[in-house]
Amino acid sequence: MYLYLSISVSIYIYINICIYIYVCIYIYIYIHIYIHIHIHIGRASADPPSISPPQVKKLKDYAGHGFKYGGASSQINKMKMKEKMAEKLELAQADMDDEAAALMEVRRSTYMY
Secondary structure, three states: OHHHHHHHHHHHHHHHHHHHHHHHHHHHHHHHHHHHHHHHHHHHHOOOOOOOHHHHHHHHHHHOOOOOOOOOHHHHHHHHHHHHHHHHHHHHHHHHHHHHHHHHHHHHHOOOO
16 A cells, blocks of 8 residues: 555656656747747847948949049049949848848748737
């Protein structure tokens, strides 16, 4: 009788420990999924930083001015530099737009409420 009682108590304790561990793991995973989703929602819902079109236009205007500001080699090099800067800004804006679209897609596909 005492052996049966000690075995049943041991099994009871073992089952309770297993349930406790299962619940802890479930909560841990749920919290991490919740945080991961809200990070993506926060990034996608916030206004993405944008490159202002007037800034790019100003750089392109300077790059394409011809010899309005002089024809010295330094001015020509500066024109080329401004042209490259405008191209980099346009590429950065395109990348930000793609990233924002991808984050919105993640938000739509993993929205768990």
